[in-house]
Amino acid sequence: xxxxxxxxxxxxxxxxxxxxxxxxxxxxxxxxxxxxxxxxxxxxxxxxxxxxxxxxxxxxxxxxxxxxxxxxxxxxxxxxxxxxxxxxxxxxxxxxxxxxxxxxxxxxxxxxxxxxxxxxxxxxxxxxxxxxxxxxxxxxxxxxxxxxxxxxxxxxxxxxxxxxxxxxxxxxxxxxxxxxxxxxxxxxxxxxxxxxxxxxxxxxxxxxxxxxxxxxxxxxxxxxxxxxxxxxxxxxxxxxxxxxxxxxxxxxxxxxxxxxxxxxxxxxxxxxxxxxxxxxxxxxxxxxxxxxxxxxxxxxxxxxxxxxxxxxxxxxxxxxxxxxxxxxxxxxxxxxxxxxxxxxxxxxxxxxxxxxxxxxxxxxxxxxx
Numbered sequence: 553x554x555x556x557x558x559x560x561x562x563x564x565x566x567x568x569x570x571x572x573x574x575x576x577x578x579x580x581x582x583x584x585x586x587x588x589x590x591x592x593x594x595x596x597x598x599x600x601x602x603x604x605x606x607x608x609x610x611x612x613x614x615x616x617x618x619x620x621x622x623x624x625x626x627x628x629x630x631x632x633x634x635x636x637x638x639x640x641x642x643x644x645x646x647x648x649x650x651x652x653x654x655x656x657x658x659x660x661x662x663x664x665x666x667x668x669x670x671x672x673x674x675x676x677x678x679x680x681x682x683x684x685x686x687x688x689x690x691x692x693x694x695x696x697x698x699x700x701x702x703x704x705x706x707x708x709x710x711x712x713x714x715x716x717x718x719x720x721x722x723x724x725x726x727x728x729x730x731x732x733x734x735x736x737x738x739x740x741x742x743x744x745x746x747x748x749x750x751x752x753x754x755x756x757x758x759x760x761x762x763x764x765x766x767x768x769x770x771x772x773x774x775x776x777x778x779x780x781x782x783x784x785x786x787x788x789x790x791x792x793x794x795x796x797x798x799x800x801x802x803x804x805x806x807x808x809x810x811x812x813x814x815x816x817x818x819x820x821x822x823x824x825x826x827x828x829x830x831x832x833x834x835x836x837x838x839x840x841x842x843x844x845x846x847x848x849x850x851x852x853x854x855x856x857x858x859x860x861x862x863x864x865x866x867x868x869x870x871x872x873x874x875x876x877x878x879x880x881x882x883x884x885x886x887x888x889x890x891x892x893x894x895x896x897x898x899x900x901x902x903x904x905x906x907x908x909x910x911x912x913x914x915x916x917x918x919x920x921x
Contacts, residue, residue, distance in 0.1 A: 555587070556591060556834070558835060559572050559575060559837050562839065562870075565871070569603065575836060578913040581916075601642070607819070612630055620644040627642040629671055631671075631674065634675070635678040636674065640667075644659065646758065656759045657710050659687045661694040663694075681810070689711050689760060692804015700728050703720045712771070720775065736813070737818045741793040742797060743790065744802075745796075820855075829864055836868075839851060842875065842888050866885055868887070869888075871890070
């Protein structure tokens, strides 16, 4: 029997590569004669670079950039042929502010711009920036500043630095990126502003108080007017799907001339997931929490759709399963198995790789012929 193993990260415990190998080890424990193909997945957020490196090979390049709160921060870029892949969370991710007060209104994406500049200086003719997991909500202002944007405001001061902004010039950014194809990889459809925008949707998880959301949106709105203009036609970039990704970093990248691609589709293409799905008998995916948000551009849903196109069953192993059987099947999932139910919550967190391996062996008992 041929099995395709294509999980996302288990946030806070295992990255996608570790999760894939743990599932494979458990499956092999129960069904040693099965042929296993491992294809760790990501959607543009944390793990984007490691997953692509596993699939594509290429050269890893370490650079030091300014983190979301100004501290020197190491970032790893992947060079494959003439393309550089950057994981924005490495430069401005939530994990970088865990040990200090989050200060989301002062956190900056400047380090993302520095990483892009490093890739261009290294000769990359295509730069792909994966979005997700950011601690920032500055609309990409810091990133633009690192690439040469000019303004009468402190673009590197987080969203609070945009107070009083009336002018943002990005001609220097476009000159800096001349001849470089810039792509943002994300599966978030949020626009920059409003009820479905970056601040309202993702701000609270970064530490932005509900009471501050209208003021933050007003600052971003002023930034849009200063950078684009005030007419609906001028502002259409802010209303584009994905402009609200990573605290509005998507908006900054779109201003810089980026095109948008689905992160899941980009990674699936890199690992040739469709071909592997057609050549297997069952597809196994996974993530930390399989819930209703999984349908909103997450890896598990993307993998299930590829499995469905190949007419192959897809099963999920997750830390927690928070959807019922009917909803699960509506997402294209045949069955889902929760680690906390099968081995217990304490064991799942104490030994996530071992627990995932144990659960995978039990799943193989059901699904392997």
